[in-house]
Amino acid sequence: MKYIDEYRNPDLVRSLLDAVSSLAAGIGREVSLMEICGTHTHAIGRYGIRRLLPKNLRLISGPGCPVCVTSVADVDRALYLTGLPDVMFATFGDMLRVPGTGGESLQRLRASGADVRIISSAADAVRFAVENPVRQVVLMGIGFETTAPTVAAAVLSARRRCVGNFSVFSVHKTVPQAIRALIEDRLLKIDGFICPGHVSIITGVEAYRMIPQAGRAAVITGFEPADIAEGILMILRQVAEGRFEVDIQYARGVKEQGNPRARDVMAEVFEPSDADWRGLGVIPGSGLRIRREYEGFDALRRFALPEIRSVEFKGCRCGEILRGVMSPDECNLFMKTCKPANPAGPCMVSGEGTCAAYYKYEKK
């Protein structure tokens, strides 16, 4: 396959990590970096990068798994919508097993007869609506800046084609506001951020300006081992020199200006709103809700949702793990009652979740 093999060359990765070690030794003190994106967490586990790093360099996993940061209240709302008569609920697959209050999940509802469809593209949901005119298709809009434009594009295409039985339940969130909250978290002292590759393809560098402004390093990094090793090296250089800026390691994917067209599509359909993040709480302006002009496509306006009393699963520490103040092996449930086959919380469910990554790659 083109590109990928070259970025997995072991000699290249080893040389980069040697350079990381000597630079870290020069800095001396403990340096903490956060990888925000769940895909990075998995790549770091998969390639065993954590074990190859010097002792004074700590990698903390951040809140970059969309399913994981979805609040239990939003999960319960999704479950309620799924249970409505005539609703066909379309969702990306990793949402299926996320437990809501009382352990209920989309998978269980589906087993008892609810119409839940797994999609791999928001466009699929519009197609379902066209093919099933008597059903109400509700698409769960979940994800960060990479996915939100695709859902917005689906709304625009539904409007263009006059599809009246399609709506979106949006729990989309935006990354920069969450980073700001992490910078302000006093329990966390992060020297640098491994910024997500694919989110940045859309946002460009502008979204991360507040990181260097707060005196922390920021490097937009790709997902292959050579990318990650080089991203870490570039962060350490900024830390060593005390010169903070937003660097791009992932130049083959990310352009400085991002993808303005995708941002325009997103802004056409969505506007910023407050959002409740699991672990981080309500962050002002960090969510995306459907604009009034498109309210016909907003599931929250189309269907009357009752007040739901949502309760987190007792003992689950997903919240702390998402904030980066706790690592999975410090949780009492991890690998005991909480396993991928029977997950207690979303961090173990999702392929991008921190606990799932630690279970798969880093268990001792």
Next chain:
Amino acid sequence: MSIDEDNFAVIDISGSRREISLDIVDESVTVGDYVICHAGYAIQRIDEEVALEKLSFLKELIDNEIY
């Protein structure tokens, strides 16, 4: 491999084919281009030159032990 009138393209991913939408990609994409895809949508055309240039630059630095 092909692009239809609704702006959907069929792409080849290591031998498997998939239909993706070109609705939010920033540049014009033609048959033969490389794209980064996410959730059924092309989100970026890959600049082939940058990728190759960067890789050879990294190798060059390592060969010269500049790191």
